[in-house]
Amino acid sequence: MAVLVTGGAGFIGSHTVVQLLEHGEEIVILDNFSNSSPDVLDKIRQISGKDFKFYEGDMRDKELLKRLFEENKIEAVIHFAGLKAVGESVEKPLDYYDNNINGTLCVLEAMKASGCKKMIFSSSATVYGNDNKVPFTEDMKTSATNPYGWTKVFIEHILEGVCTSDKEFSAVLLRYFNPIGAHKSGLIGEKPNGIPNNLMPYIVKVANGEYDHLNVFGDDYDTPDGTGVRDYIHVVDLADGHIAALEYARKNNGVQTVNLGTGRGTSVLELVRAFEKASGKKVPYVIAPRRAGDIAECYADVSKAKEILGWQAKYDVDDMCKDNARWALKL
Numbered sequence: 001m002a003v004l005v006t007g008g009a010g011f012i013g014s015h016t017v018v019q020l021l022e023h024g025e026e027i028v029i030l031d032n033f034s035n036s037s038p039d040v041l042d043k044i045r046q047i048s049g050k051d052f053k054f055y056e057g058d059m060r061d062k063e064l065l066k067r068l069f070e071e072n073k074i075e076a077v078i079h080f081a082g083l084k085a086v087g088e089s090v091e092k093p094l095d096y097y098d099n100n101i102n103g104t105l106c107v108l109e110a111m112k113a114s115g116c117k118k119m120i121f122s123s124s125a126t127v128y129g130n131d132n133k134v135p136f137t138e139d140m141k142t143s144a145t146n147p148y149g150w151t152k153v154f155i156e157h158i159l160e161g162v163c164t165s166d167k168e169f170s171a172v173l174l175r176y177f178n179p180i181g182a183h184k185s186g187l188i189g190e191k192p193n194g195i196p197n198n199l200m201p202y203i204v205k206v207a208n209g210e211y212d213h214l215n216v217f218g219d220d221y222d223t224p225d226g227t228g229v230r231d232y233i234h235v236v237d238l239a240d241g242h243i244a245a246l247e248y249a250r251k252n253n254g255v256q257t258v259n260l261g262t263g264r265g266t267s268v269l270e271l272v273r274a275f276e277k278a279s280g281k282k283v284p285y286v287i288a289p290r291r292a293g294d295i296a297e298c299y300a301d302v303s304k305a306k307e308i309l310g311w312q313a314k315y316d317v318d319d320m321c322k323d324n325a326r327w328a329l330k331l
């Protein structure tokens with residue numbers, strides 16, 4: 001039986017496929033390269049020494065999905081495929097609702113037609129919205145402040161509904177905090193198209209001279225140094241969390257929601273300093289106005305992941321910065 005990884009050529013998807021292959025899983029990838037590139041596929045083969053089947057296409061292509069599920073015995077789906085830029089989702093809400101929600105419904109329909117009843121879903125800490133208090137726990141109320149976040153909230157509810165209607169279905173909703181870092185080989189990592197929205201890829205472009213400084217969005221938050229605090233998690237730790245979730249789904253039915261974070265908060269300036277130390281490069285910055293929609297602090301309570309998945313993050317921010325520098329700056 002194979003595991004289908006939608007979005008498996010992406011940043012988190014490719015790291016998860018490497019870990020799954022090394023764990024002995026049979027893998028099928030579906031990706032339309034909307035936020036990834038074909039060269040990642042050979043890098044995955046090079047790192048793992050293993051092969052996998054690949055289908056290029058959009059998860060809304062029902063004929064393609066039908067063929068994929070007919071040609072492969074899919075036991076479980078790890079569902080990464082989705083648009084994920086917060087700002088872009090505000091400009092193009094219909095694209096986000098169609099791609100992320102309708103796309104997920106197409107995948108679920110194909111799973112139902114073939115009797116596949118396990119899904120590990122790529123959710124996000126963004127569903128904690130602006131009204132909860134840190135550290136965030138899985139039982140907290142969810143909401144969103146942008147269409148991207150709403151797609152994650154809606155898909156979590158869709159999967160809850162599927163598990164209510166089909167008692168044999170197993171869904172693990174993984175709420176990622178802030179994934180950074182890269183595989184220690186330096187062969188795969190985050191490669192966002194265009195101007196990065198997120199902090200770490202922006203820091204990298206300042207460190208390699210593409211941009212002359214970083215804009216620190218506000219230093220007047222109620223945090224130790226006034227800058228935003230986030231729970232950065234190594235992408236390989238995140239990948240291993242999916243393996244633990246797959247093992248859990250193999251033994252349990254129903255829906256489980258689990259935070260994947262370290263449980264520790266790191267400020268913008270602390271991350272800048274850690275990256276300078278890891279890379280030996282300076283990262284000049286200026287204090288800029290706050291970014292609309294940002295919250296002061298976002299970090300996880302990680303007790304449930306340990307309790308039900310037997311998983312906890314192994315790497316710290318220094319490891320993440322070293323691995324990021326090796327990948328992005330070829331250090």
Ligand code: WQD
Binds near residue numbers: 125
């Ligand atoms: C981190 C901190 C910024 C850029 C987003 C999405 C979330 C998830 C992860 C998908 C904040 C500050 C940033 C910059 C800065 N993505 N910052 N200058 O906003 O926590 O989460 O990415 O699931 O859904 O919302 O991550 O990296 O954008 O920001 O000062 O140029 O860095 O204010 O405090 P965020 P981020």
